[in-house]
Amino acid sequence: MWSEEASALVTADRSLTELRAVGPFTATFISRWFAEVPDVGAPPPIRDGFLTYAHARAVVAQHPEWAAALRADHQMHSDETDGSAPLEGMAVAAAELGRQRIAITDHSKTLRITNGMDEARLAAQGRRIDELNARGDGPRVLRAIEMDLTPEGASDMDPGALARLDLVLGAFHSKLRLKDDQTDRYLKALANSDIQVLAHPRGRVYNFRVGLTADWERVARAAAATGTALEIDAYPDRQDLDVERLRAVAASGAWVSIGTDAHTTGELVFLELGLAAAILAGISRERVLNCLDDQTLADRVGVVRAAKRRGSAERSDTTMAGGKRERIDTTPGRKGGSRYLRRDGAGRFSNDQTSAGRSVAADKRIAAKNKAPKGMKDRGD
Numbered sequence: 001m002w003s004e005e006a007s008a009l010v011t012a013d014r015s016l017t018e019l020r021a022v023g024p025f026t027a028t029f030i031s032r033w034f035a036e037v038p039d040v041g042a043p044p045p046i047r048d049g050f051l052t053y054a055h056a057r058a059v060v061a062q063h064p065e066w067a068a069a070l071r072a073d074h075q076m077h078s079d080e081t082d083g084s085a086p087l088e089g090m091a092v093a094a095a096e097l098g099r100q101r102i103a104i105t106d107h108s109k110t111l112r113i114t115n116g117m118d119e120a121r122l123a124a125q126g127r128r129i130d131e132l133n134a135r136g137d138g139p140r141v142l143r144a145i146e147m148d149l150t151p152e153g154a155s156d157m158d159p160g161a162l163a164r165l166d167l168v169l170g171a172f173h174s175k176l177r178l179k180d181d182q183t184d185r186y187l188k189a190l191a192n193s194d195i196q197v198l199a200h201p202r203g204r205v206y207n208f209r210v211g212l213t214a215d216w217e218r219v220a221r222a223a224a225a226t227g228t229a230l231e232i233d234a235y236p237d238r239q240d241l242d243v244e245r246l247r248a249v250a251a252s253g254a255w256v257s258i259g260t261d262a263h264t265t266g267e268l269v270f271l272e273l274g275l276a277a278a279i280l281a282g283i284s285r286e287r288v289l290n291c292l293d294d295q296t297l298a299d300r301v302g303v304v305r306a307a308k309r310r311g312s313a314e315r316s317d318t319t320m321a322g323g324k325r326e327r328i329d330t331t332p333g334r335k336g337g338s339r340y341l342r343r344d345g346a347g348r349f350s351n352d353q354t355s356a357g358r359s360v361a362a363d364k365r366i367a368a369k370n371k372a373p374k375g376m377k378d379r380g381d
């Protein structure tokens with residue numbers, strides 16, 4: 001996350017302690033590595049394919065037309081869920097960085113570890129955003145959400161509540177450590193008529209989780225066909241999708257959406273990591289939602305919604321996709337919550353699968369795991 005390469009400081013005879021979080025002790029180690037370059041080998045998959053912030057800044061600096069075209073940051077969290085600043089604070093900080101538009105994408109209700117919002121809280125937040133926009137002194141704020149997708153790609157919120165938003169991101173936050181091919185899961189999620197963006201598709205986190213496996217060329221083609229944008233999550237630990245997979249996206253003609261996934265005002269600067277990934281992968285600026293003006297983006301969201309609803313109406317003639325959520329156990333001492341019920345071929349709801357119905361033990365495990373890292377509590381399992 002250094003804004004310059006250490007080598008640039010050494011070449012310029014500057015002190016390494018100018019770098020973020022580097023004191024004299026660490027500076028001595030780094031100096032020794034320059035004097036005698038150690039063989040570090042290739043990074044393991046769990047740390048592979050991440051850009052440094054310094055590299056990203058250098059790439060962006062070479063392509064000023066991109067920075068000029070990029071108007072918006074399409075993913076960030078406020079203290080309504082697991083962010084640290086109120087939405088007004090995020091808007092002010094984004095304006096200072098020159099953003100003309102931001103999407104406030106707090107979590108939905110199933111992700112209880114983040115204090116996810118139900119429909120009533122989502123609507124109340126929307127009214128606060130309307131008031132903020134009416135003042136007209138900041139960036140345009142989109143009423144949005146990072147909605148939790150069930151492992152089957154279904155929504156956890158009322159479609160009517162989602163249809164009133166300016167932008168809906170869907171994201172997987174569970175079953176992220178499966179090793180087998182997950183292409184089918186992505187195809188279902190991309191066809192979900194409630195969402196316009198699939199957020200942090202792989203679900204990887206630096207040195208923590210390697211992310212899901214899929215046929216990314218097929219996923220990218222499905223994204224193009226459904227009009228669903230694939231996200232470039234620019235959070236330094238995520239960078240998801242990464243440059244390698246974004247090359248398949250560029251070839252498919254699918255749209256992308258770039259967001260910092262910032263949980264603090266200080267993380268908003270990392271939009272450049274997403275911008276650099278788009279540039280390096282050869283994504284066309286004409287396929288980046290962040291480069292559209294406000295009205296064109298609103299028009300596009302409307303078009304995608306209408307087309308996907310038509311598509312899902314056609315599909316439901318032959319298959320019974322999707323399901324519903326059911327409240328479960330709220331006896332004292334248990335946390336309760338909800339579970340996802342799958343529809344069988346005849347359209348009946350069956351409760352014999354409990355993939356999203358977490359046990360109390362699982363809740364405790366997840367709570368313990370999420371205590372350690374600050375910020376992103378939505379790391380999933």
Ligand SMILES: [Zn+2]
Nearest residue numbers: 146171200378
């Ligand atoms: Zn997320």
